[in-house]
Amino acid sequence: MHTDPKYNRRIFFKQLLAGSALLTAGMQTSCKNKNPLGHITGGIVGANSKAGHLLRNIDALPKPSRQINADVLIIGSGISGLSAKRWLHQSRIKNVMLIEMDDHFGGNAHHGKNAVSAYPWGAHYIPVPDSRNRELIDFLKETGVITGFDDTGVPVYNEYYLCMDPEERLFINGMWQDGIVPEAGVPAADKEQYRRFASMINEFKIAVGTDGKDAFAIPLDHSSADEQYRKLDKITFGQYVRDLGFTSKSLLWYLEYGCKDDYGCNLETTSAWAGIHYFASRKGRGSNTGAAGVLTWPEGNGFLMENLKKQSDNGDIFSSQLAYKIQEHESGTEVYVYDVNRKESYTVLAKKVLMASPQYVNKHLLGGLGSAIREKAVADFHYAPWVIANITLSKMPRQRGFPLCWDNVIYGTASVGYVDANHQGLVNSIKRVITFYLPLVNEQPDVARRKALATKYEHWLEIITAELEHAHPGITECIEHADVWIWGHGMIAPCPGFVWGESRRVAAAPIANKVFFAHSDLCGISIFEEAFYQGIRAAKEIIQSL
């Protein structure tokens, strides 16, 4: 029997290959779902405040049906509002009331919790503070974050709250490296620039202006007025470092990472003064930690926020209460408030009103009270939009290089990486919650904000998983749940000219000794310490005026 040899050979090879084809198919079917994100539960849980949007049409709100009297009314329960409340409480000022339009407290220190871990919805750490920042040191002592002082008077920190080791890592050139300053595969010439930058920063750290104040301090209002430093606020950070001959791509990446991380800005939208402040203002000390030490909690700054609230809550702090109009009254100031749950309005007649709300909200409330100068100043306030996702993982997938840290940054990506919420948890958990931070820096804030609010959940998932997959192939499979929060006005942007310009001082000035202001946007940088300081400053002003 003669058969065509070609035909037979073909069949033979086919059969031979059938085995391997079947195997490959077997391996791949398990990886290829029709919709690779279909198994992930969750959604957009926070976007621009629903209650806040009622401000756009206040005529539709019901007329006030009753009136409450208060000595001080605080509007807003972010860190500055709570800090002011605590200060007034500790100063024994009676009849103080605090209202918050959202159904939760804390502003950017908002936090959540699921079966795996507590997690932050915003700010998640503070650096160990400068020991000259007495108010903050006292607060940390009261909350048990500082457990005592050593023989030389240096604070001893609660070691459950100091960020545990390993602290941070960077994914670069296909591997995780220890620390986030790019090292792996970085040329020697670049490292020389790193050294030059580091020594420059070290000089700024100890620099003192002609007025004897630190060049860069927290709170920043304690910084020197010396023009040689303040003039740095007039140019961009990008311009500044380029003029000094810093050209290393990885160094510039690192500097921009700093701007994104703290300000939600990039090198071209951050003022040089603010850019340097990020690196040169951390001067804290601890008997059991260095100046680079940070304090953090699974729920992020939610821990500090809850403690602030606990220390000031007299049953006079209320959520879901939207202040929608403020007007003068012969015996003080009248604030119209809408109770979102009861769907009714009332007025608060307050001797003093503290607006611990951001200026983009205040301009709607103040109406005729605000002067033209004030309105002009407020137009200078720009806010960086952010997207934050809390992602529950069934496990951390295999990875190359340095093990999981508290802060995990991926080189050359849009986000500033993710934080392991379980890191401070001590319990050996296989399931994890990671908090993913994405500042939207590549477009004008209002454009980015509008686009972000129009973007669907599925699209955010695609963006987030694409970034994570880059460093953790196969992580998408491990994602069980992912919630996304859009912060339309995430934080005040320290654009050139803003920190040492007139606008924030104009916006912070009290109106008629009746309406006061406290918010981190009045500092130009959105960090806990500034908001905490703003609250105390405003509370002191109020006490003096009473």
Place this chain on the structure above:
Amino acid sequence: MEKTKSQPTNRVGILSHLLLLLSVFVIATCGLIYELIAGTLASYLLGDSITQFSTIIGTYLFAMGIGSWFSKYLDGDLLRWFIRIEILVGIVGGCSAPILFAIFEHVASFRLVLYTFVGMTGILVGLEIPLLMRILKNNFVFKDLVSNIFTFDYIGGLLASLIFPLVLVPYLGLIRTSLFFGLLNIFVALLLLFRFKEARQYRNRFIVIISLSVIVFLVAFAYAEKIMAYSESMTFQDKVIYSKSTQYQRIVITKNNRELRLFLNGNLQFSSADEYRYHEALIHPAMQALPNAKNVMVLGGGDGLAVRELLKYPQLQSIKLIDLDPGMTRLFQKNEMLTQLNKHALNDKKVQVINTDAYNFVRTDSNKYQLIIIDFPDPANYSVGKLYTNSFYKEIYRILADDGIVVVQSTSPYIGRRSFWCIDHTIASVGFLTMPYHTYVPSFGEWGYVMATKNHSWKNDGTFAAGLRYVNAATIRDMMFFPPDMAEVPTEINRLNNQVLVHYFENDWGPYAH
């Protein structure tokens, strides 16, 4: 008459006839070997050997049925089909173990690949015997044919089942066994190709395939160790008698005629031959000084061997064992071989086994203990490293009775000299008085412990439990002496926010890692 009929005809000579029967024998041996390899490999990698073996055998037999059924559709040159299938069996069966080992950690659904392999091998093997019967049907009376083929088939089966555990796995290992039998199958094909004139027209083509596969197989044979190391660092010298991946770790128990060894994630935890030295040294120096102790807590030590030593003291009323992994404690409560070793310690009514995270348990516990035994794995990573920090020892200080004693297994003071003294200094930093000591455990080497008290309550003049093989007052005096090559070195304190111990440990043990 039948006798003459059963004589080989001219078409297939006596030699060829024997050759074909020999191939039945080889096929049967190879077939069973592939099945055993798949079963062993599955129980090794996936754990739960009963389920693995049972489902693999079932799938394999079923696939053979499919093969047999398909055999009726093969027509034409049967000898050619047979050779072809023989080569395919060799390739698929031969590379099954190396491929399965290599991909184990890299594919999401390992089982799917495993059963695809088992199914393919089964189908091909199932094709062989019916084909062979059809080839030989003209040369034999049916009853002789059936009897001959199945006789050789079953003898092959017996041979396979004997040499697999006794010779192949111990001497060749799974990967080489698999490759070796693949080569054997291919060799049969080669033999048939040359023995039969009919095969001449396609001989050259098949030879190319065969040579290519043989080269690949030989290379793989030479690099079998590398494949193995790639899949997992599992260079166990002895027979693996138990292996299971729990949620937290991979438990492997090996056995030779002298001892039983327990490995967690590839690290030796004890050898039954000398663990008494380790555990007597862990327990008795402290217990002889605690005649009134009632409550004891053991952290780690899910093997129950430390608890076994504790139970030698009748004054103890309650022993709490905190071990993260229920898979581990359950094994040492249920497995007969292991309960013999720990004398059913974990089933004793004084003993309470709690499977939870030790840090969290200690942090929230408010009881007082006269003795706390800390027997964690070495601080090789950050999550274990937390359990060696000053913060953790502060919690221990809080729950230890004023006249109580803590004993901490503290890695080797010889190899991990800085690690050992770092543990000692960290314990001392929270207010304990430490008494470091060490002993020689043949299977580990020089091993260290730190005993700690809140005051100077410890004395070496108490009564020991009866029947100890190693520890007495003189041994304890000896153990407290540190020769110069293990003497104290300065170290930092291990804290949650620096985890220096993990770094020391990496550096100390780095040169010994393979």
